[in-house]
Amino acid sequence: MQKIDLKTHxxxxxxxxxxxxxxLFDSIALECHIALPFQPxxxxxxxxxxxxxxxxxxxxxxxxxxxxxxxxxYAEAKKFDVTILLNSRLAPDQFNLVRQxxxxxxxxxxxxxxxxxxxxxxxxxxxxxxxMAELQGRIKAxxxxxxxxxPSDFAxxxxxxxxxxxxxxxxxxxxxxxxxxxIPNIYFHVTTAYSILRHNGVDLGKKDYLGAMxxxx
Amino acid sequence: MQKIDLKTHxxxxxxxxxxxxxxLFDSIALECHIALPFQPxxxxxxxxxxxxxxxxxxxxxxxxxxxxxxxxxYAEAKKFDVTILLNSRLAPDQFNLVRQxxxxxxxxxxxxxxxxxxxxxxxxxxxxxxxMAELQGRIKAxxxxxxxxxPSDFAxxxxxxxxxxxxxxxxxxxxxxxxxxxIPNIYFHVTTAYSILRHNGVDLGKKDYLGAMxxxx
Numbered sequence: 001m002q003k004i005d006l007k008t009h010x011x012x013x014x015x016x017x018x019x020x021x022x023x024l025f026d027s028i029a030l031e032c033h034i035a036l037p038f039q040p041x042x043x044x045x046x047x048x049x050x051x052x053x054x055x056x057x058x059x060x061x062x063x064x065x066x067x068x069x070x071x072x073x074y075a076e077a078k079k080f081d082v083t084i085l086l087n088s089r090l091a092p093d094q095f096n097l098v099r100q101x102x103x104x105x106x107x108x109x110x111x112x113x114x115x116x117x118x119x120x121x122x123x124x125x126x127x128x129x130x131x132m133a134e135l136q137g138r139i140k141a142x143x144x145x146x147x148x149x150x151p152s153d154f155a156x157x158x159x160x161x162x163x164x165x166x167x168x169x170x171x172x173x174x175x176x177x178x179x180x181x182x183i184p185n186i187y188f189h190v191t192t193a194y195s196i197l198r199h200n201g202v203d204l205g206k207k208d209y210l211g212a213m214x215x216x217x
Numbered sequence: 218m219q220k221i222d223l224k225t226h227x228x229x230x231x232x233x234x235x236x237x238x239x240x241l242f243d244s245i246a247l248e249c250h251i252a253l254p255f256q257p258x259x260x261x262x263x264x265x266x267x268x269x270x271x272x273x274x275x276x277x278x279x280x281x282x283x284x285x286x287x288x289x290x291y292a293e294a295k296k297f298d299v300t301i302l303l304n305s306r307l308a309p310d311q312f313n314l315v316r317q318x319x320x321x322x323x324x325x326x327x328x329x330x331x332x333x334x335x336x337x338x339x340x341x342x343x344x345x346x347x348x349m350a351e352l353q354g355r356i357k358a359x360x361x362x363x364x365x366x367x368p369s370d371f372a373x374x375x376x377x378x379x380x381x382x383x384x385x386x387x388x389x390x391x392x393x394x395x396x397x398x399x400i401p402n403i404y405f406h407v408t409t410a411y412s413i414l415r416h417n418g419v420d421l422g423k424k425d426y427l428g429a430m431x432x433x434x
Contacts, residue, residue, distance in 0.1 A: 170432035187404030
């Protein structure tokens with residue numbers, strides 16, 4: 001990145017013309033510190049909200065898929081039908097593994113669609129999966145859908161109003177929805193899927209949940 | 218907010234002096250679109266990273282505290298020692314409830330401290346809790362610590378390099394650490410604590426995990 005010594009730059013500007021220097025300062029201050037961050041109609045892209053949802057949800061669904069692969073391998077090694085794991089749950093009134101995966105997928109798909117203002121065109125998945133192959137297909141379909149988004153789809157996401165049918169007309173702002181609803185929810189369902197399998201003996205660890213880290217040295 | 222019509226502004230600038238207009242454009246472009254977002258020494262505050270960690274971690278620790286209160290009430294109603302729940306786990310080689318709560322607390326405390334560059338002054342908790350009262354005290358201590366942070370502590374958080382002893386000298390950027398490590402981790406441990414209790418019959422639902430939503434109508 002090109003670096004510029006702004007102090008020297010401004011100092012030179014002042015030397016040449018005090019009046020213009022003042023104008024320069026005012027313009028930069030208005031543009032950078034007041035207008036840009038809060039301009040409601042600006043098309044500023046928020047890469048962090050995109051990274052927090054599209055990129056990270058895709059990563060978590062990939063981790064979930066790999067966790068389910070471990071469950072399939074475990075069932076095969078122990079010679080039992082993996083459907084037993086798919087129908088397992090941690091409490092009699094809690095959703096089973098199939099439903100946890102379906103909800104994790106919907107949280108990713110609809111969370112991103114709502115933030116981008118594209119919920120009406122999101123693909124519909126009718127929750128009919130009963131086999132591991134179908135569940136993996138559901139995960140893949142949602143990851144393919146997420147791949148169609150880019151940071152520019154999130155230009156208005158922070159301030160967008162987000163609602164759901166069950167909220168009875170109430171809404172959250174996009175950033176509230178992301179931070180307090182979509183993000184905690186996807187981690188809840190991936191963790192619960194993980195815990196159902198861990199409880200049933202599948203050899204899983206925290207790394208399976210977190211996935212690879214982009215460590216630098 | 219004061220609005221400025223930049224096109225008119227620039228046009229006037231050009232009329233007065235083409236040379237200075239060019240300088241003005243270059244300065245604004247450099248400041249706003251190149252320098253500001255990536256300038257490592259800038260004091261730009263990132264309220265979203267603060268909200269994602271300090272505010273939301275505090276909320277989740279509050280939710281966890283309320284979940285533990287429900288566990289205490291359940292043990293009292295069923296007339297068994299709540300310590301049985303504290304020592305429960307979902308798999309023989311997984312951490313028990315006490316350890317899940319301790320790690321959730323450390324994830325919040327150290328996650329925020331690392332992002333703010335204050336890990337050396339973070340309070341030390343030696344993981345000696347064995348009772349529910351002590352666990353609740355640990356949660357309260359961490360929430361009190363979080364309350365001491367403000368958005369300005371996160372001015373350099375995005376680009377800060379974050380490391381942990383077990384990473385053997387490797388590091389993540391602050392934003393990678395927040396999105397891919399600290400945030401997934403705290404939700405993992407709060408969800409696991411919730412699941413241990415749910416599995417043992419405590420009457421919990423998703424709302425206990427998510428907490429109150431700032432719905433607007």
